[in-house]
Amino acid sequence: MAGPPPPDRRLVPRPTAPAQVRPYTPPPQYTPPSERKRYLFGSQVVGLLLLVTLVALTVMMPVMAGAVAVALALVLRLGEYLFGDLVKRRQVRGSSAADPLLALVGTPWALVKSALVTAVHVPLALLFGVCVWGALYWAGQMGVNEAAAYAAGAFAAGLFVLPGGGAPRKAVTRTLTGVLRSPGAALVAIVLVGTAALFAVMFALGQDTSWAPWRAPESVINDLASDARQSTIGLITGLIGDLLNGLGLGWLNPWA
Numbered sequence: 001m002a003g004p005p006p007p008d009r010r011l012v013p014r015p016t017a018p019a020q021v022r023p024y025t026p027p028p029q030y031t032p033p034s035e036r037k038r039y040l041f042g043s044q045v046v047g048l049l050l051l052v053t054l055v056a057l058t059v060m061m062p063v064m065a066g067a068v069a070v071a072l073a074l075v076l077r078l079g080e081y082l083f084g085d086l087v088k089r090r091q092v093r094g095s096s097a098a099d100p101l102l103a104l105v106g107t108p109w110a111l112v113k114s115a116l117v118t119a120v121h122v123p124l125a126l127l128f129g130v131c132v133w134g135a136l137y138w139a140g141q142m143g144v145n146e147a148a149a150y151a152a153g154a155f156a157a158g159l160f161v162l163p164g165g166g167a168p169r170k171a172v173t174r175t176l177t178g179v180l181r182s183p184g185a186a187l188v189a190i191v192l193v194g195t196a197a198l199f200a201v202m203f204a205l206g207q208d209t210s211w212a213p214w215r216a217p218e219s220v221i222n223d224l225a226s227d228a229r230q231s232t233i234g235l236i237t238g239l240i241g242d243l244l245n246g247l248g249l250g251w252l253n254p255w256a
Contacts, residue, residue: 042186043176056200062152125158
């Protein structure tokens with residue numbers, strides 16, 4: 001009688017050679033949000049010092065520096081709308097060959113969106129500057145021109161710190177974080193930008209304000225008030241003269 005068939009050698013697992021075993025790779029260590037915040041601290045400080053420098057320059061040159069501040073806020077907002085979502089996608093799924101195409105396709109909408117948001121945000125910053133001017137002029141007993149210079153600085157700051165200024169702030173922080181990749185680089189940047197901000201504040205407090213290419217607000221207000229006064233007087237005298245002429249008493253008109 002025949003014995004049981006031999007076992008199928010194909011079903012028997014063969015031992016794995018030691019060279020074929022992959023070495024154990026530990027998973028990437030999780031970085032708590034608090035450590036990431038400490039890493040971003042240097043970039044945030046540099047961004048704050050840059051804002052102080054911009055405000056001081058706007059106090060010194062309200063018209064020109066104020067226009068530069070508006071253009072800078074627009075460009076930063078546009079950059080955040082274009083590349084902010086792109087950076088988030090790369091952090092989730094990595095780089096893709098379609099990223100440049102997506103950025104190109106999204107450029108028109110990002111430009112329209114940034115222009116609309118800036119058009120709404122600039123009046124808000126102007127209103128903030130007017131409130132600062134009123135507080136300094138009426139409560140602080142400052143002159144018209146001096147209060148207007150500080151109000152211009154408040155306007156420049158409002159473009160970045162008021163509600164709606166988050167996109168420019170994120171763009172600045174993202175750019176600085178990509179440049180300052182070590183605590184040493186952040187420290188050097190803080191020292192350099194802090195020195196520039198200190199000198200800008202000192203010049204803003206000690207130098208006369210330049211209103212070029214416009215005139216000082218006080219002279220403009222005086223001219224407008226004079227024109228309005230003359231126009232009002234002319235209107236009143238004209239009405240009186242017409243009334244006297246209609247009554248046949250034109251000879252009583254002293255301005256005839």
